[in-house]
Amino acid sequence: MSDQPTAGEELPVIARFEVRRRAYLAPDGTVARSLPQFAADTRVLVSLYRAMVLTRAFDLKAVSLQRTGRLGTYAPALGQEAVAVGVASAMLPEDVLLPSYRDNGALLWRGVKMEEILLFWGGDERGNDSSGPAHDFPPCIPVGSQAPHAAGVAYAFKLRREPRVAVCLFGDGATSKGDLWEAMNFAGVWQLPVVFIANNNQWAISVPLRLQTASATLAQKAIAAGFSGEQVDGNDVIAVRAAAERAVTAARSGKGPFFIEAVTYRLGDHTTADDAARYRPPEEVQAHWKEEPFARLRSYLVSQKAWGKSQEEELAGECQERVEAAVDRYLATGPRAPETMFDHLYAELPKAYRGQRDELQGTPRA
Amino acid sequence: MTLVEAVNAALARALADDSNVVLLGEDIGVNGGVFRATIGLQQRFGRERVVDTPLAEALIGGLCVGMAAQGLKPVGEIQFMGFLYPCIDQLVNHASRLRHRTQGRLSCPMVLRVPHGAGIRAPEHHSESTEAMLAHIPGLRVVMPSSPERAYGLLLAAIRDPDPVIFLEPTRIYRAVKGQVEDNGEALPLDVAFVLREGRDVTLISWGAMVRETMAAADQLAAEHLDAEVIDLATLKPYDAETILASVAKTGRCVIVHEAARTGGFGAEIAASIAERALLSLLAPPVRITGYDTVIPLPRLEQHYMPSVGRIVAAARKVCQFS
Numbered sequence: 001m002s003d004q005p006t007a008g009e010e011l012p013v014i015a016r017f018e019v020r021r022r023a024y025l026a027p028d029g030t031v032a033r034s035l036p037q038f039a040a041d042t043r044v045l046v047s048l049y050r051a052m053v054l055t056r057a058f059d060l061k062a063v064s065l066q067r068t069g070r071l072g073t074y075a076p077a078l079g080q081e082a083v084a085v086g087v088a089s090a091m092l093p094e095d096v097l098l099p100s101y102r103d104n105g106a107l108l109w110r111g112v113k114m115e116e117i118l119l120f121w122g123g124d125e126r127g128n129d130s131s132g133p134a135h136d137f138p139p140c141i142p143v144g145s146q147a148p149h150a151a152g153v154a155y156a157f158k159l160r161r162e163p164r165v166a167v168c169l170f171g172d173g174a175t176s177k178g179d180l181w182e183a184m185n186f187a188g189v190w191q192l193p194v195v196f197i198a199n200n201n202q203w204a205i206s207v208p209l210r211l212q213t214a215s216a217t218l219a220q221k222a223i224a225a226g227f228s229g230e231q232v233d234g235n236d237v238i239a240v241r242a243a244a245e246r247a248v249t250a251a252r253s254g255k256g257p258f259f260i261e262a263v264t265y266r267l268g269d270h271t272t273a274d275d276a277a278r279y280r281p282p283e284e285v286q287a288h289w290k291e292e293p294f295a296r297l298r299s300y301l302v303s304q305k306a307w308g309k310s311q312e313e314e315l316a317g318e319c320q321e322r323v324e325a326a327v328d329r330y331l332a333t334g335p336r337a338p339e340t341m342f343d344h345l346y347a348e349l350p351k352a353y354r355g356q357r358d359e360l361q362g363t364p365r366a
Numbered sequence: 367m368t369l370v371e372a373v374n375a376a377l378a379r380a381l382a383d384d385s386n387v388v389l390l391g392e393d394i395g396v397n398g399g400v401f402r403a404t405i406g407l408q409q410r411f412g413r414e415r416v417v418d419t420p421l422a423e424a425l426i427g428g429l430c431v432g433m434a435a436q437g438l439k440p441v442g443e444i445q446f447m448g449f450l451y452p453c454i455d456q457l458v459n460h461a462s463r464l465r466h467r468t469q470g471r472l473s474c475p476m477v478l479r480v481p482h483g484a485g486i487r488a489p490e491h492h493s494e495s496t497e498a499m500l501a502h503i504p505g506l507r508v509v510m511p512s513s514p515e516r517a518y519g520l521l522l523a524a525i526r527d528p529d530p531v532i533f534l535e536p537t538r539i540y541r542a543v544k545g546q547v548e549d550n551g552e553a554l555p556l557d558v559a560f561v562l563r564e565g566r567d568v569t570l571i572s573w574g575a576m577v578r579e580t581m582a583a584a585d586q587l588a589a590e591h592l593d594a595e596v597i598d599l600a601t602l603k604p605y606d607a608e609t610i611l612a613s614v615a616k617t618g619r620c621v622i623v624h625e626a627a628r629t630g631g632f633g634a635e636i637a638a639s640i641a642e643r644a645l646l647s648l649l650a651p652p653v654r655i656t657g658y659d660t661v662i663p664l665p666r667l668e669q670h671y672m673p674s675v676g677r678i679v680a681a682a683r684k685v686c687q688f689s
């Protein structure tokens with residue numbers, strides 16, 4: 001402590017802060033602390049488990065479609081399913097989701113169709129005209145730039161006195177951008193109904209968290225913006241759901257913004273265009289497989305007699321079927337006429353550009 | 367050597383020759399950059415000279431300004447052009463005018479490398495070509511090579527230049543073109559356009575990846591006995607109007623080709639300058655073949671957005687038939 005310039009001077013402490021961590025299920029499925037209320041109903045937990053399994057089945061299929069040339073670059077969420085699913089399950093349909101590109105579990109929960117997600121990553125804008133809530137934002141690719149939108153959405157709720165919440169998902173890397181800080185700062189000043197959720201998968205492509213920040217937690221970044229942040233075990237869907245539910249409920253009742261850092265791990269490559277073996281040892285990945293979110297929840301459900309082998313097999317078959325059917329619909333999606341690249345550019349295409357659109361008319365469909 | 371290998375070779379050469387050169391950007395270290403342009407450089411020159419930054423483009427731009435003012439020679443990397451925009455503030459308000467603001471007391475010898483353009487079937491926001499926006503900023507230089515040889519020589523020139531240079535690297539030809547590059551540390555001149563092919567009938571002007579289609583168009587035109595001159599602009603700001611005007615004075619006809627959207631594209635600047643300074647040598651109105659005035663489409667339609675060889679040939683034919 002003597003190396004701190006003010007330590008010896010015994011100046012009065014004017015502020016102290018704490019950051020708490022939430023976790024219920026240990027990796028082996030044993031219960032580490034008493035479960036939140038919703039978890040008393042194992043049917044709720046089963047629905048979360050099912051959503052995670054579907055997310056993973058979809059994700060694996062998307063990667064294999066990319067590998068066989070039937071999908072563009074894709075960002076898998078392998079190992080991070082509990083974050084997207086846990087968060088989405090705590091939202092109401094009228095809330096607004098502002099996701100990043102790795103949050104398909106949340107999109108699916110909110111009613112986006114698998115074939116729509118595939119269409120977007122297959123390089124077709126029609127995928128973003130999705131079947132989820134019409135007020136949700138599409139996945140955001142410029143990292144962190146959705147955070148100010150979330151504050152803007154929340155401001156609209158506040159202005160209109162609507163009991164709704166904006167929920168913004170982003171990665172650990174995004175917390176390095178000014179956008180994040182600027183949005184949090186404003187949200188703090190105006191006590192906005194917005195929940196910021198950092199999916200801390202510990203990597204931003206090849207950059208490990210320690211090169212991203214010297215901060216001990218991401219959660220504490222909220223403190224400087226004047227609201228609280230909590231760290232949760234992002235591989236424990238019960239913890240994610242509990243934290244998100246508390247935050248969303250508080251925000252809805254006017255108690256202002258909240259920040260959640262969900263600590264998980266990116267078990268896959270950054271995207272299908274990336275080879276993580278170039279920059280992180282396979283042993284590290286192997287070690288994190290022991291903490292992934294499925295096994296612990298399954299063990300717990302089995303211990304509660306709420307799940308078993310036959311359900312597991314049935315679910316696998318059902319997910320397989322649903323994914324395959326969605327892939328069929330995706331692959332059967334008809335081509336677009338080239339001139340549709342001018343669709344929805346403006347409310348009405350200005351006269352100045354109609355000539356360009358007409359020039360494209362008649363060229364073959366793609 | 368591919369274009370991206372030429373970039374790597376020029377960076378290695380600059381790091382070896384000048385201890386003030388520092389590279390910085392996202393994933394440029396261990397990973398060697400998402401396009402592998404900096405592969406092996408951190409291993410060779412260390413973590414202090416090849417810096418993996420946090421995910422923050424405003425930071426990268428601003429760090430370059432501060433380092434440059436201190437006499438370092440920072441070479442920043444932006445991962446894709448669509449992620450350049452957070453650092454526009456640093457470019458417009460600071461990098462481009464630090465010298466002017468301080469009347470020469472401080473300067474900003476930085477380079478910002480930015481992958482440019484579409485055609486690699488990349489996701490949303492990965493296919494931008496907004497070079498005209500940059501070329502609009504007084505005090506910047508904007509450079510875009512179209513071959514490995516020019517990538518090597520122009521990047522060395524950019525790093526040695528005493529002022530800020532935006533170096534745009536066309537992703538579509540990072541690996542698609544190969545060429546003989548001698549790693550001799552020799553720079554090519556900035557502000558000079560390259561005449562890649564001489565011809566009498568029509569001048570085709572382009573830059574970056576579109577030079578490929580433009581050259582292919584010239585080949586097709588030759589089969590029709592139309593003799594096209596092809597100019598690779600290479601440096602957009604400040605650009606070499608003399609080479610263009612001399613060519614148009616000879617041919618009297620010209621087609622300007624760029625991938626970026628049409629309105630306010632850099633083709634407009636060239637056409638204006640031809641109209642102002644070469645009107646009387648024109649035998650036909652200058653024509654622009656460009657991307658459309660819409661958002662660059664996702665991969666399914668991107669080929670329809672980009673100027674094709676066919677469109678360039680048709681335009682050149684029409685220009686040549688004009689009387």
Ligand SMILES: Cc1ncc(C[n+]2csc(CCOP(=O)(O)OP(=O)(O)O)c2C)c(N)n1
Binds near residue numbers: 102171199201204
């Ligand atoms: C502003 C911006 N800069 C760079 C990129 C390229 N890029 C895509 S994802 C990524 C890493 C993001 O890391 P993180 O925020 O931790 O999210 P994760 O991918 O781990 O889910 C980078 C650098 C981008 N999409 N946007």
Ligand SMILES: [Mg+2]
Binds near residue numbers: 172173201
């Ligand atoms: Mg991350």
